[in-house]
Amino acid sequence: MSLLEIRELTVAFDQYERGLRRRVVTALSGMDLSADTGEVVALVGASGAGKSLLAHAVLGLLPPNAREGGEVRYDGAVVARAARRGLAGREIALLPQSVSFLDPLARVGAQVRRAAVLAGVADPAEAAVAALRRRGLGPDVPRRYPHELSGGMARRVLIAMATLGRARLVLADEPTPGLQQDGARAVLAELREIADGGSAVVLITHDLPGALDVADRVVICHEGRTVDAVTPADFRADALSHPYTHALWRALPANGFHTGEED
Ligand SMILES: Nc1ncnc2c1ncn2[C@@H]1O[C@H](COP(=O)(O)OP(=O)(O)OP(=O)(O)O)[C@@H](O)[C@H]1O
Numbered sequence: 001m002s003l004l005e006i007r008e009l010t011v012a013f014d015q016y017e018r019g020l021r022r023r024v025v026t027a028l029s030g031m032d033l034s035a036d037t038g039e040v041v042a043l044v045g046a047s048g049a050g051k052s053l054l055a056h057a058v059l060g061l062l063p064p065n066a067r068e069g070g071e072v073r074y075d076g077a078v079v080a081r082a083a084r085r086g087l088a089g090r091e092i093a094l095l096p097q098s099v100s101f102l103d104p105l106a107r108v109g110a111q112v113r114r115a116a117v118l119a120g121v122a123d124p125a126e127a128a129v130a131a132l133r134r135r136g137l138g139p140d141v142p143r144r145y146p147h148e149l150s151g152g153m154a155r156r157v158l159i160a161m162a163t164l165g166r167a168r169l170v171l172a173d174e175p176t177p178g179l180q181q182d183g184a185r186a187v188l189a190e191l192r193e194i195a196d197g198g199s200a201v202v203l204i205t206h207d208l209p210g211a212l213d214v215a216d217r218v219v220i221c222h223e224g225r226t227v228d229a230v231t232p233a234d235f236r237a238d239a240l241s242h243p244y245t246h247a248l249w250r251a252l253p254a255n256g257f258h259t260g261e262e263d
């Protein structure tokens with residue numbers, strides 16, 4: 001049994017039109033994903049396929065109008081939605097896709113320190129400064145507010161926050177946009193190291209070549225459901241059976257063909 005096992009996860013949103021009429025919008029219709037200690041599992045799929053929703057569901061972060069079905073198992077047991085929030089920080093670290101996860105009203109230093117406290121590190125203040133320094137963010141950065149950061153700097157702050165503890169599971173939701181190519185490559189290498197050090201990593205990404213480089217498995221989702229899971233070694237035209245995965249393969253730059261499906 002893997003550290004994280006998601007089975008047939010479904011998510012539907014209740015929406016109210018003109019106040020009274022209720023409409024149910026299905027966003028996830030059956031996502032399966034597992035990730036074990038030592039593994040990097042990539043989750044790929046077009047924009048809107050439901051990747052971030054899956055990550056948020058694991059941490060019980062979906063809004064109250066979201067209805068959930070299926071199972072999320074962590075460390076061998078089904079964990080109910082409300083209890084999953086308690087796993088955030090020390091057990092599970094989220095590297096959020098959007099820099100809007102930063103609190104606009106709090107200084108960067110205070111937010112990184114709070115993440116260090118949640119992660120249970122010995123000296124949170126020292127760990128926060130060290131984590132920022134490690135990302136090339138100098139001594140003036142802790143005093144800044146999020147709006148005083150560039151996109152790339154904000155991304156590095158989020159990476160610092162998600163990696164300063166030793167979470168058993170890291171959910172990295174598109175960790176590389178806004179970073180230079182070298183920086184992006186370094187982040188993927190670091191996620192690989194985190195897995196090799198004994199954590200499980202779920203890497204949500206639009207960078208399929210990057211995913212094929214670092215991941216042990218690539219899970220492919222399409223319109224709210226997982227459709228395929230392949231190892232990078234099997235990501236070859238002659239080994240792929242699912243048509244959507246095949247289309248992703250053809251869309252790789254090396255294979256010279258564009259489907260227009262991906263970003
Ligand atoms: N709070 C919400 N209410 C209603 N629908 C939502 C809500 N949050 C997300 N959705 C819908 O769920 C679907 C999946 O969204 P999600 O953000 O998980 O996609 P994604 O695969 O992460 O896309 P991207 O690659 O662009 O980040 C989208 O159609 C989105 O509009």
Ligand code: NI
Nearest residue numbers: 051052053097
């Ligand atoms: Ni997303």
